[in-house]
Amino acid sequence: MDLLVNNAGFGLRDPFASSAVDDEQRLLDVLVTAPMRLTHAVLPQMVERGRGAVVNVASVAAYTPRGTYGAAKAWLLSFSRSLHVELRGRGVTVTAVAPGFVHTEFHSRMRVSKDGIPRVLWLRPEYVVRATLRAAARRRMVTIPSLRYRLIVALARLAPAPWAAAGTLTPR
Numbered sequence: 245m246d247l248l249v250n251n252a253g254f255g256l257r258d259p260f261a262s263s264a265v266d267d268e269q270r271l272l273d274v275l276v277t278a279p280m281r282l283t284h285a286v287l288p289q290m291v292e293r294g295r296g297a298v299v300n301v302a303s304v305a306a307y308t309p310r311g312t313y314g315a316a317k318a319w320l321l322s323f324s325r326s327l328h329v330e331l332r333g334r335g336v337t338v339t340a341v342a343p344g345f346v347h348t349e350f351h352s353r354m355r356v357s358k359d360g361i362p363r364v365l366w367l368r369p370e371y372v373v374r375a376t377l378r379a380a381a382r383r384r385m386v387t388i389p390s391l392r393y394r395l396i397v398a399l400a401r402l403a404p405a406p407w408a409a410a411g412t413l414t415p416r
């Protein structure tokens with residue numbers, strides 16, 4: 245395999261104190277365990293051939309205190325960065341993408357409203373995919389599609405935690 249994309253994911257609507265622990269476990273299974281195991285399964289062959297790429301779909305939520313979803317995406321981001329460094333010079337590259345809001349089924353499946361999210365913050369999936377594949381081809385460690393989200397992330401990293409967590413999604 246030349247390219248592995250760890251993309252599967254979903255979000256939980258309820259805050260941690262009132263969520264079902266089985267849902268929290270399912271979240272970790274999909275967002276953390278699955279990418280770890282899939283990456284572990286393909287890397288030995290990639291390294292042996294000296295060729296291959298892994299793309300991990302994280303989120304800007306990785307840079308903010310946004311529940312267990314943000315925590316899991318922070319794990320994926322850190323995992324990607326660590327592997328990127330570990331594999332440097334061996335022909336195999338690992339790239340994390342941290343998108344902001346993207347027009348997909350994500351929010352309807354999560355049963356949260358999209359109404360409060362300003363239009364300017366929405367990205368098209370085609371744009372995110374193109375930016376991601378370009379970043380992987382250039383062997384980038386992390387990519388944040390769009391200038392506006394690069395600015396948001398830069399500010400979120402400096403802001404106090406309650407500010408960085410602003411804009412919590414509301415249930416439908």
Ligand SMILES: NC(=O)c1ccc[n+]([C@@H]2O[C@H](COP(=O)([O-])OP(=O)(O)OC[C@H]3O[C@@H](n4cnc5c(N)ncnc54)[C@H](OP(=O)(O)O)[C@@H]3O)[C@@H](O)[C@H]2O)c1
Nearest residue numbers: 251252253254274301302303343344345346348349350353
């Ligand atoms: N949309 C956003 O605003 C946004 C922002 C940042 C990051 N992301 C991340 O982008 C990735 C893709 O999400 P999306 O926006 O494309 O949402 P989506 O339209 O809801 O698609 C989610 C994808 O994940 C798969 N999936 C979900 N739960 C699964 C499970 N238990 N086992 C196997 N596959 C599962 C789905 O497969 P099925 O269709 O077969 O169920 C689907 O292909 C996710 O990792 C998400 O966290 C999304």
